[in-house]
Amino acid sequence: MARRRGKTSAIDDLMELVALLPWWAGVLLAIVSYLVLHRWANAPLPVASSPQDIAGMATSSIWRGLAYGGQFLLPFVCAMGALASALRRRERRRLIDTAARNPAADALHGMTWQAFEVLVGESFRRQGYLVEETGGGGADGGVDLVLGKGGDRFLVQCKQWKSFKVGVTVVRELYGVMAARGAAGGFVVTSGRFTQEATDFASGRNIRLIDGEALLQWIRQGRSPARSHPHSPSQPAAAHAPRAPREPTMDAPPPAPASTPAPAQSPAPVSAPDPATAPSCPACAQPMVRRVAKRGASAGHAFWGCSAYPRCRGTKPM
Secondary structure, three states: OOOOOOOOOHHHHHHHHHHOOOHHHHHHHHHHHHHHHHHHHOOOOOOOOOOHHHHHHHHHHHHHHHHHHHHHHHHHHHHHHHHHHHHHHHHHHHHHHHHHHOOOOOOOOOOOHHHHHHHHHHHHHOOOOEEEEOOOOHHHOOOOEEEEEOOEEEEEEEEOOOOOOEOHHHHHHHHHHHHHHOOOEEEEEEOOOEOHHHHHHHOOOOEEEEOHHHHHHHHHHOOOHHHOOOOOOOOOOOOOOOOOOOOOOOOOOOOOOOOOOOOOOOOOEEEOOOOOOOOEOOOOOOEEEEEEOOOOOOOOOEEEEEOOOOOOOOEEEO
16 A cells, blocks of 8 residues: 655645644644744844844844744644644545445445545544554555554554455564564454455464454444454454553444354463452453463463453453
8 A cells, every 4th residue: 555755845744744633733833833933023133232243133134034934834834734634534534424324345345545544544543543644665564554552552554455355475564564663563454354364374463354344343333343253254353462452442242153263262261360460351351360272373371361251352461
């Protein structure tokens, strides 16, 4: 999802920076910048009482001239950035509302990949994440979104593929970028589906796969994809991250399809929870118990599992 940009001026960069802020913040910056520069531009010049003061007067005149022009230019740039922020916010809402109202199963296939990235970003934003749109491609390893929540950073790749399933190569690439950049977790979001190899690779790792059906369900019902049933072909794979993202509370997830494979980790507890040492579940705040994975990439390793399993599938590393 590469989005190449040519060379930009300092004014373009400043306008883009303001556009990342809420629209009202851009308006406030425009007002404050005008008041400050207007006062500076109209300040009286110092009187030269000696030859040494002439250089100071010349410097002051130059700064006053810059302030005079800046009192119009800088507020205009901030105002344009605020307008761009408001228009983007309106576009994000329109995309969310259109996808939520569309009853078709292929509601995500009729949009461009740019609109798909905006839709995914707004979906995460509504779950409480801070979202930075990087544009993908280039030196960032194809990362389209960078999320922030609770001091953690998460990387997102968006794949608006209509005819092909997302394979394991994409998931491996994101996993490598996560390790290089020290991210707490990652998401691969597609409008289509994932191959079984991609699902198997993500199992037991701090990567969550969100296919088109799961994303639409998330948008329409306001549910977080990270709390869906793991390993289902139409649901994202569960992640057992060293620092798992804290998801907002919601209703119990719908029952998994009959063809859902068995989870990679056994839910059977090895020991009862000890209130003095057992942590609380990051998903539902219930006490956790010690469990041991019996199959998958983490077989034989102990981890904390929610005592409310299978109603809650929250996990934490030991």
